[in-house]
Amino acid sequence: EIVMTQSPATLSVSPGERATLSCRASQSVSSNLAWYQQKPGQAPRLLIYGASTRATGIPARFSGSGSGTEFTLTISSLQSEDFAVYYCQQYNNWPLYTFGQGTKLEIK
């Protein structure tokens, strides 16, 4: 089973600043990597798939990069609605999809 490790567990950033979240796979997942955003009491929302393609309706301030085992989600200028928990997910080794443990992005 591929293990996905996200860092940091919690990230404190001020509104308007840039946030960089990391996700590492225990073995290569090629570009089969997605990012999700989850707010309290809500279902996750797909942000990025294919490591770098924004999902429908996702603002351009969200960008994804990486391939193989190292991936990054960058939020260029944080808005108040961006403070949430973010999960990465690999779907290369399907059907055994695996998620990272999440990064909580909080207001500094």
Added chain:
Amino acid sequence: EVQLVESGGGLVQPGRSLRLSCTASGFTFGDYAMSWVRQAPGKGLEWVGFIRSKAYGGTTEYAASVKGRFTISRDDSKSIAYLQMNSLKTEDTAVYYCTRDLIRYSYGNAFDIWGQGTMVTVSS
């Protein structure tokens, strides 16, 4: 509007069974693979299993933690996916989400549509 609505959650005793439903609307349900993902209270996301579209045989795959106890099925005529959960354990307590595969006529991709979730509590 593309939508998934889960139902059937509740309180159940260990060892008992429960069936969840996921009702889809706003898209051609039969063309998509569907997955179930769960989230224990205060924890992260865990993939439970998925079912391919009929075009790919409607076959299923499961996480090791539920294999042999949980069964996913679908009724394309009603646009409903089911999660039959047997021999429930306290560690199955979670919010259960129904999700849609991103790509039509395919499987093994990210999940672009999520339901609001239904809570399952396994406790005596």
